[in-house]
Amino acid sequence: MQQVRLTLPMIPNMELTASKTACAMGEQIGLSPDKIDEVQMAVVEACINAFEHSGSSDREVRILLQVLGTDDQPRGLQITIRDAGVGFSPDKITRLRAEETLTAPRKRGHGLRIIDGLMDEVDIQSDSEGTTVVMRKMR
């Protein structure tokens, strides 16, 4: 199974490095352009969430991009994004819609909703040692 590991410092626009890597891997396994765009946006959001909210002391995000299936018959792309931050309870995060943000002072609760909407499968594990987001896009 093909895979790429990245360790990115939490500095502005570093999320685009992960996004471009996901694009290259998606193209290699024949994901459609629209699906590649969706993966790229979701990867950006997952990185931004880690940058903005993780509270990680090492200020790094670890990313594993994997082709699912075999070299001959790739089934999709799985991307795992992990930070070593303080964690959160995914069930308690409010996935705000625009009508809520128009009246609420908090305006950054969008990321998880976007990831959920763009990817086929999303799993979030979080505890006091960090957060891991695993997301998949199938061909």
Add this chain to the structure above:
Amino acid sequence: MTESLKLTVDDQKDGLAVIYTDGYINNQGGEEIARVAYELIDKGEKNLLLNLAGTKIVNSIGISILIEIIEKMLEIDGKLAFCSLTPTIEKTFHIMGLAQYAGIYPDEEGAVEDLGS
């Protein structure tokens, strides 16, 4: 796609100003769009169109700033609309419910026809 957002403005259309984006709409990009939009509002423009043909990625912080512009337009009884979105950006705007407050058009021609005076 370049990493820093570039903007151009056409405020010569009748009853409508168009802001063209080229690049990534993140926090800096969103703030630059807001700065340009508020300048146009100060000049009396009440209908703004964001042509996103040159943008492939918008992040959630950029979206939150676009929502602030929508709020401002609602305050002045104006309109903010979008055109020429990639399918993924359009899907994201629908996920976020932006379409309830801002028109989304396939192309600039249709938007100008609908919004211009």
